[in-house]
Amino acid sequence: xxxxxxxxxxxxxxxxxxxxxxxxxxxxxxxxxxxxxxxxxxxxxxxxxxxxxxxxxxxxxxxxxxxxxxxxxxxxxxxxxxxxxxxxxxxxxxxxxxxxxxxxxxxxxxxxxxxxxxxxxxxxxxxxxxxxxxxxxxxxxxxxxxxxxxxxxxxxxxxxxxxxxxxxxxxxxxxxxxxxxxxxxxxxxxxxxxxxxxxxxxxxxxxxxxxxxxxxxxxxxxxxxxxxxxxxxxxxxxxxxxxxxxxxxxxxxxxxxxxxxxxxxxxxxxxxxxxxxxxxxxxxxxxxxxxxxxxxxxxxxxxxxxxxxxxxxxxxxxxxxxxxxxxxxxxxxxxxxxxxxxxxxxxxxxxxxxxxxxxxxxxxxxxxxxxxxxxxxxxxxxxxxxxxxxxxxxxxxxxxxxxxxxxxxxxxxxxxxxxxxxxxxxxxxxxxxxxxxxxxxxxxxxxxxxxxxxxxxxxxxxxxxxxxxx
Amino acid sequence: xxxxxxxxxxxxxxxxxxxxxxxxxxxxxxxxxxxxxxxxxxxxxxxxxxxxxxxxxxxxxxxxxxxxxxxxxxxxxxxxxxxxxxxxxxxxxxxxxxxxxxxxxxxxxxxxxxxxxxxxxxxxxxxxxxxxxxxxxxxxxxxxxxxxxxxxxxxxxxxxxxxxxxxxxxxxxxxxxxxxxxxxxxxxxxxxxxxxxxxxxxxxxxxxxxxxxxxxxxxxxxxxxxxxxxxxxxxxxxxxxxxxxxxxxxxxxxxxxxxxxxxxxxxxxxxxxxxxxxxxxxxxxxxxxxxxxxxxxxxxxxxxxxxxxxxxxxxxxxxxxxxxxxxxxxxxxxxxxxxxxxxxxx
Numbered sequence: 174x175x176x177x178x179x180x181x182x183x184x185x186x187x188x189x190x191x192x193x194x195x196x197x198x199x200x201x202x203x204x205x206x207x208x209x210x211x212x213x214x215x216x217x218x219x220x221x222x223x224x225x226x227x228x229x230x231x232x233x234x235x236x237x238x239x240x241x242x243x244x245x246x247x248x249x250x251x252x253x254x255x256x257x258x259x260x261x262x263x264x265x266x267x268x269x270x271x272x273x274x275x276x277x278x279x280x281x282x283x284x285x286x287x288x289x290x291x292x293x294x295x296x297x298x299x300x301x302x303x304x305x306x307x308x309x310x311x312x313x314x315x316x317x318x319x320x321x322x323x324x325x326x327x328x329x330x331x332x333x334x335x336x337x338x339x340x341x342x343x344x345x346x347x348x349x350x351x352x353x354x355x356x357x358x359x360x361x362x363x364x365x366x367x368x369x370x371x372x373x374x375x376x377x378x379x380x381x382x383x384x385x386x387x388x389x390x391x392x393x394x395x396x397x398x399x400x401x402x403x404x405x406x407x408x409x410x411x412x413x414x415x416x417x418x419x420x421x422x423x424x425x426x427x428x429x430x431x432x433x434x435x436x437x438x439x440x441x442x443x444x445x446x447x448x449x450x451x452x453x454x455x456x457x458x459x460x461x462x463x464x465x466x467x468x469x470x471x472x473x474x475x476x477x478x479x480x481x482x483x484x485x486x487x488x489x490x491x492x493x494x495x496x497x498x499x500x501x502x503x504x505x506x507x508x509x510x511x512x513x514x515x516x517x518x519x520x521x522x523x524x525x526x527x528x529x530x531x532x533x534x535x536x537x538x539x540x541x542x543x544x545x546x547x548x549x550x551x552x553x554x555x556x557x558x559x560x561x562x563x564x565x566x567x568x569x570x571x572x573x574x575x576x577x578x579x580x581x582x583x584x585x586x587x588x589x590x591x592x593x594x595x596x597x598x599x600x601x602x603x604x605x606x607x608x609x610x611x612x613x614x615x616x617x618x619x620x621x622x623x624x625x626x627x628x629x630x631x632x633x634x635x636x637x638x639x640x641x642x643x
Numbered sequence: 644x645x646x647x648x649x650x651x652x653x654x655x656x657x658x659x660x661x662x663x664x665x666x667x668x669x670x671x672x673x674x675x676x677x678x679x680x681x682x683x684x685x686x687x688x689x690x691x692x693x694x695x696x697x698x699x700x701x702x703x704x705x706x707x708x709x710x711x712x713x714x715x716x717x718x719x720x721x722x723x724x725x726x727x728x729x730x731x732x733x734x735x736x737x738x739x740x741x742x743x744x745x746x747x748x749x750x751x752x753x754x755x756x757x758x759x760x761x762x763x764x765x766x767x768x769x770x771x772x773x774x775x776x777x778x779x780x781x782x783x784x785x786x787x788x789x790x791x792x793x794x795x796x797x798x799x800x801x802x803x804x805x806x807x808x809x810x811x812x813x814x815x816x817x818x819x820x821x822x823x824x825x826x827x828x829x830x831x832x833x834x835x836x837x838x839x840x841x842x843x844x845x846x847x848x849x850x851x852x853x854x855x856x857x858x859x860x861x862x863x864x865x866x867x868x869x870x871x872x873x874x875x876x877x878x879x880x881x882x883x884x885x886x887x888x889x890x891x892x893x894x895x896x897x898x899x900x901x902x903x904x905x906x907x908x909x910x911x912x913x914x915x916x917x918x919x920x921x922x923x924x925x926x927x928x929x930x931x932x933x934x935x936x937x938x939x940x941x942x943x944x945x946x947x948x949x950x951x952x953x954x955x956x957x958x959x960x961x962x963x964x965x966x967x968x969x970x971x972x973x974x975x976x977x978x979x980x981x982x983x984x985x986x987x988x989x
Contacts (some may be wrong), residue, residue, distance in 0.1 A: 216823040242654040242662060340866060344684035508656075537656055541909065560889060566917045567655050573911075578933040585887075585919045585926040 200258040205251050209361040210356050211249060214255045217324060230345040231357025237349040244442040244473045244502040249447045254419050258356040258384040265322055267308045275299050285379050295320045297378040297390055302359040319365040320376055323392055326363040338394055350421045351450040354390050361391035366401040375404040388419035399429040406437045413443035420446055426454035428462050439626055442470035444500050449475050458484030465621045467492040468505050469633045478510040482516035489518040489548040492613040494521040497530030502613040504536040511544035520551040521617050527558035533565040545576040555585040556614055608638040644669055646702035648822050649853035651882045653916050661914055664851050669766050671740035672708045680730040689718035692744045692772045695800035698824025698853045702797045705795035706768055712740045721748030722940045728971040737765025744772050747779035756784045756974045764792030773797045775807035777831060782970045798824040804858040805831030812969055815842035824872055826855040841965030842871035852881045857886045862893035872958040874905035879911040885926050886937035892923040902932045905954055
């Protein structure tokens with residue numbers, strides 16, 4: 174037991190909270206102007222349509238109001254945000270040896286190369302605004318699977334495919350930060366899985382934001398063709414600074430007929446981060462999207478992955494856990510749009526609030542008039558660790574057909590004193606007992622993750638629960 | 644007057660268009676006709692009503708103030724139990740309004756029935772402000788049978804002292820558009836708010852509701868139950884918020900809605916919200932939206948009933964279940980024949 178406690182204490186937040194000077198990096202000026210957008214576009218050697226797209230998005234950003242319904246983002250001042258930071262790596266590498274030493278060390282400390290060797294089919298690593306490493310196993314590439322950085326793909330043989338899909342699911346008009354993303358996006362991955370190809374082990378992208386006061390705007394575009402199967406894992410972290418950082422990435426997922434895509438995220442941004450990320454999937458007939466989401470970091474989060482069930486029999490599952498500690502206001506949940514017959518969705522979330530943290534589960538299930546015989550079940554549970562914290566549940570259901578069955582249930586409560594007493598009577602300290610109960614409470618997510626990620630998630634919970642007593 | 648009504652305590656995604664409803668061009672100018680049966684223990688008049696948060700919001704109060712609609716206050720003194728129900732029957736012509744106060748002293752007990760009928764078309768508004776002293780109990784029934792082209796704004800604000808209990812039965816059986824707001828402050832320790840809402844909306848009818856239970860006292864309880872039926876092109880929006888504020892330790896909030904959808908052109912929105920800033924509380928909410936269970940239909944069809952008959956029967960059963968909970972026999976006895984007559988005419 175003592176050894177175990179030492180282990181937990183060893184991996185405190187400094188595991189993620191280390192940083193390197195970005196002395197050799199190039200960055201644009203703070204703020205957001207047409208000149209900055211043009212500068213980023215030139216840096217990227219954008220095709221003309223992309224340059225125009227960026228400028229149109231900037232116009233939309235300028236005229237779109239801030240959201241007026243979620244956590245306060247008054248502390249986020251775009252005038253202070255650097256929207257593009259190029260690390261000193263002069264190009265993306267396919268071997269870790271070619272990655273600059275400090276950047277490589279960053280990812281080594283985060284365990285990415287080790288995970289790649291042991292359990293991944295391919296890895297992309299983004300540092301600030303650029304991908305610094307991308308590789309996919311030969312046997313996976315041999316199946317015709319494309320896993321590369323989005324910018325290279327834009328200029329290559331998949332350029333037209335990307336043009337046909339880029340920000341079609343999340344148009345810049347969607348909301349202010351979608352427009353921002355359209356204007357300044359940089360980095361991110363492109364995945365294409367051909368029909369009937371099943372990728373047996375996951376691909377992973379890891380996003381690290383090192384520069385203080387910077388934004389990260391990576392774009393992930395995944396197309397899983399008919400009857401194909403993929404598990405994609407996304408991880409993210411950043412060192413903590415005393416200035417606001419911004420993450421406004423965008424994830425667009427296209428799931429073909431009878432295809433399956435699992436998209437897993439362990440989000441552990443530093444607690445000065447405004448995480449205003451947008452994720453959306455379109456699922457064709459018989460297809461299936463599975464979201465697995467763990468939200469632990471960020472100062473403020475707005476994060477609601479959306480599933481558009483566009484084809485008959487399409488299915489969506491969302492499994493999520495959110496842990497809000499001191500100084501955090503995490504507004505998370507999901508959206509599901511049923512727009513075809515016989516579609517189904519299942520949402521199962523847990524949220525935990527402690528030490529003044531605010532956790533909000535927010536959802537929308539929309540069943541339109543075409544979605545006959547559709548079914549949806551939403552279950553959310555929240556745990557309050559103390560009375561300094563806050564936990565809100567704000568679900569919405571919008572049903573426009575009589576031929577649907579929609580169910581929703583939610584519960585907010587506290588840790589059972591009886592359960593704590595029972596565990597303590599077995600020789601476990603109160604702190605350990607509470608951490609154990611919280612880990613069990615979040616099991617809905619951990620059991621859906623690959624083992625290594627489930628272990629990381631449970632460690633995060635135990636770190637957060639340290640000092641929860643008294 | 645342009646009003647924003649039924650804005651919830653916690654707004655959500657703007658594109659859902661549920662963060663309050665705009666009502667434009669509404670105006671009132673005269674008091675609604677009132678026929679009152681007042682039990683002996685109840686006094687007309689009383690102290691000025693306090694400013695209370697209501698479910699529909701400040702614009703509803705402003706509407707009444709602009710037309711100088713007088714307050715009609717009924718007071719039950721401390722320790723009194725009214726022998727009979729207070730029955731208030733309002734008839735709304737276009738532009739009619741009422742502003743009612745129900746003030747119950749410490750330990751008093753009252754049944755109040757408010758029945759709304761109206762002209763065939765037009766707009767009317769009524770606000771009911773409720774002040775319950777410590778240990779008081781009010782069983783309030785509000786029945787709406789407005790005309791098929793009528794728009795009614797019904798707004799409630801209540802404040803409950805320690806051990807006070809508000810039991811509200813709300814029936815929406817008519818009207819083209821109804822805006823229904825209700826905000827209850829569970830300020831006193833061990834105060835309680837229990838409500839049963841039954842509605843049936845058909846044709847092009849709209850029902851827009853905002854119910855709130857704000858828990859600040861310790862060991863307070865709320866139970867919000869809504870059950871209804873939507874048919875044809877009806878639209879219904881139910882917002883229900885349980886707000887468990889810091890300091891309300893030991894409190895419990897429950898909320899459930901069950902909606903039966905009868906036609907493919909109906910539109911239902913349900914927003915059941917729990918806000919929680921206290922550790923030692925329990926909040927639950929649930930919602931079931933859809934059609935009847937196929938096994939149930941199969942069983943009843945095997946007993947010789949047509950599918951349409953089954954739906955009509957189950958729809959009526961939901962309303963009847965709420966009516967049976969009305970604590971005033973005279974009202975119940977009047978309501979069942981009226982419903983049967985309405986169905987026969989339909």
